[in-house]
């Protein structure tokens with residue numbers, strides 16, 4: 001049975017999973033512990049060329065259109081980021097955006113020089129992350145410097161994600177870093193209003209913020225919507241084509257994308273994806289009955305927590321589903 005994958009509308013390229021921080025909410029389990037391999041230039045160019053015929057262009061500065069570069073922290077390899085922007089510009093992507101955690105923003109002159117160079121190469125705008133998980137690693141004064149310089153270079157094409165935290169940290173007079181428990185002691189009000197996805201590292205590191213449910217609560221749910229979502233797809237530095245927020249689950253290699261869209265994906269070759277498109281209960285039953293998975297006694301914060309916990313278990317048992325990629329993702333999951 002073949003399943004057609006919708007043509008992507010907007011995409012992010014994960015230049016590397018390596019990051020200066022190890023945020024408790026990170027979907028991609030980025031951290032300094034990753035091996036540090038960056039996307040090969042050849043793969044980067046191939047990826048941009050393949051996506052070029054598909055990605056929707058727009059004059060809006062939005063992650064729902066065009067292309068963006070992310071990680072990990074893309075500014076840790078500025079040379080590669082610059083090349084990526086230059087190539088994207090040649091292919092007429094718009095908008096071309098980048099995300100950053102601002103760790104590199106120590107000196108105003110250097111920050112301005114880097115942003116100007118990116119703008120000259122074709123970058124349209126920038127997203128600067130602000131949240132209490134990042135605040136454990138990045139001094140807030142660096143975030144403020146990044147926002148000030150970015151506003152100078154890109155004027156209103158600067159996205160602060162999430163703004164609620166930016167104003168909250170200013171009100172709290174923070175300039176350095178702050179541990180999460182200290183932030184929570186001081187109120188942590190931003191968390192009541194902010195978007196916090198119960199996926200990735202949050203499933204384990206932030207489970208105390210969520211209500212937990214037994215696995216049965218999620219039975220009957222499938223992941224068609226997420227896996228076939230054409231918006232904000234990601235291609236990682238290994239070439240994995242990732243949809244939704246389903247980090248560690250590859251629909252295939254980017255070089256296969258045109259055929260996945262035109263001819264469809266052979267579900268016999270991707271049994272795990274086939275199962276997830278039907279009912280997460282099937283994944284649970286296979287894991288328990290065939291491989292001896294033991295459900296978590298404390299329960300799960302979401303369908304994705306159950307899914308990730310089972311996937312991590314399967315990889316630890318060397319069960320070889322090709323969809324479970326990159327394998328290093330699972331080595332990061334505690």
Ligand code: SF4
Nearest residue numbers: 223226246303304307
């Ligand atoms: S349950 Fe798994 S496949 Fe489904 S949306 Fe969550 S991470 Fe993706």
